[in-house]
Amino acid sequence: MLHPLPGDPGATDQTAAARVWSLLFLCWVLASASTLGSLFFSMVMGREPCVLCWYQRIFMFPLPLILGMGLLRFDPRCVRYALPLAIAGTGFALYHCLLYMGVIPERMTACTQGVSCADVDVELAGFVTIPLLSLAAFVAIVGLLVAIHRKSRALPDA
Amino acid sequence: MNKQSTRKHSPARKGLTRRQALVAITVFALLGVFALGAWFYDTRAKEAAAQRASETRDAFSRPGMPSMGPLMAKVQIMEFFDPACESCRAFYPYVKDIMAKHEGSARLSLRYANFHDGSEYVSKALEAIRLQGLDLYWRAVEAVLAAQPVWADHGRSQPERIWEFLPRVGVDVERAKRDMNDPDIAARLKQDAEDIVALGVRQTPTFFVNGKPLRNFGPDGLAAQVAEEAGRTIR
Numbered sequence: 424m425l426h427p428l429p430g431d432p433g434a435t436d437q438t439a440a441a442r443v444w445s446l447l448f449l450c451w452v453l454a455s456a457s458t459l460g461s462l463f464f465s466m467v468m469g470r471e472p473c474v475l476c477w478y479q480r481i482f483m484f485p486l487p488l489i490l491g492m493g494l495l496r497f498d499p500r501c502v503r504y505a506l507p508l509a510i511a512g513t514g515f516a517l518y519h520c521l522l523y524m525g526v527i528p529e530r531m532t533a534c535t536q537g538v539s540c541a542d543v544d545v546e547l548a549g550f551v552t553i554p555l556l557s558l559a560a561f562v563a564i565v566g567l568l569v570a571i572h573r574k575s576r577a578l579p580d581a
Numbered sequence: 582m583n584k585q586s587t588r589k590h591s592p593a594r595k596g597l598t599r600r601q602a603l604v605a606i607t608v609f610a611l612l613g614v615f616a617l618g619a620w621f622y623d624t625r626a627k628e629a630a631a632q633r634a635s636e637t638r639d640a641f642s643r644p645g646m647p648s649m650g651p652l653m654a655k656v657q658i659m660e661f662f663d664p665a666c667e668s669c670r671a672f673y674p675y676v677k678d679i680m681a682k683h684e685g686s687a688r689l690s691l692r693y694a695n696f697h698d699g700s701e702y703v704s705k706a707l708e709a710i711r712l713q714g715l716d717l718y719w720r721a722v723e724a725v726l727a728a729q730p731v732w733a734d735h736g737r738s739q740p741e742r743i744w745e746f747l748p749r750v751g752v753d754v755e756r757a758k759r760d761m762n763d764p765d766i767a768a769r770l771k772q773d774a775e776d777i778v779a780l781g782v783r784q785t786p787t788f789f790v791n792g793k794p795l796r797n798f799g800p801d802g803l804a805a806q807v808a809e810e811a812g813r814t815i816r
Binding site: 444448451452455456459462463466467468469491494495497 | 600601603604607608611612614615618619622623783784
């Protein structure tokens with residue numbers, strides 16, 4: 424994947440590290456925007472989060488902090504801690520989407536009180552629902568984290 | 582050597598590196614977008630609520646609402662009220678204070694917003710108690726709110742326990758229990774529920790002062806808007 428230039432390994436490490444940092448930055452921006460977006464739905468728009476939304480939030484909210492710490496003092500190993508969270512979040516988001524679409528019947532879920540997880544509350548552009556936004560964000564974050572992990576293995580100090 | 586490489590090239594060890602500065606700027610940018618979006622959404626929502634209220638004038642003049650203060654008072658306050666809601670309980674002393682301050686020029690009318698389990702039972706009971714007298718009704722509202730922690734435990738509400746607290750304010754409990762299934766009471770609660778939908782009421786308490794929603798939610802916002810309406814010269 425990397426093509427080290429003969430005679431100048433330091434400079435190559437430098438640009439490779441910069442590329443990994445940029446990917447991590449992108450991933451962090453995505454996680455931060457998703458966190459703030461979910462807070463916008465609940466705090467500003469007054470939509471009560473359902474149980475499944477809460478589970479997804481549990482796995483999304485730590486990501487800006489973990490990835491952010493990895494950015495401030497560049498440490499690509501933060502991916503190791505972020506990836507399990509993102510994968511678990513993807514699982515819940517996928518389950519939620521299937522529930523929304525009616526693939527899984529609602530009475531099989533844990534949502535017995537409060538807000539129903541199968542209620543369509545917000546639909547943007549006809550089909551984009553909140554669980555779908557969540558799934559897209561989690562999948563993109565997992566993809567970026569895997570890419571960062573692969574690239575950072577080639578770095579000398581990772 | 583490699584371990585040091587990223588640090589060695591950073592321009593200033595004391596201040597922020599360029600990367601740290603970028604992260605910090607992005608944090609502020611994201612929070613700024615959030616705040617701006619929240620402000621924009623809030624402004625639009627308030628305009629929409631005011632518009633909705635002005636198009637739903639009928640909802641403010643339903644006959645037979647439980648009220649205090651003169652019928653033709655200059656300031657008409659309508660409160661969508663849930664007997665099981667902690668926030669309504671917390672607001673009550675402030676509302677009472679505002680009513681005392683504007684005695685003779687303000688009228689408070691309650692509408693029932695039964696958003697919690699057990700609320701409907703208590704609303705029906707209060708309406709039945711109103712048949713025994715309006716002063717008694719307001720004393721019963723106070724007693725029910727005071728006892729709210731006992732009967733309105735969320736997830737395990739026991740609305741029947743309100744009766745323990747009502748004889749001491751003078752309620753004829755047996756009569757109230759008989760009266761609470763009156764179809765007139767059910768009809769009034771149904772009307773309240775319809776107006777909640779029509780006005781887009783989503784939370785309790787929701788206040789309207791002379792048919793206008795509160796600009797700023799909270800006891801101060803309510804007091805300010807009541808004072809403003811009271812000071813307004815009638816055209």
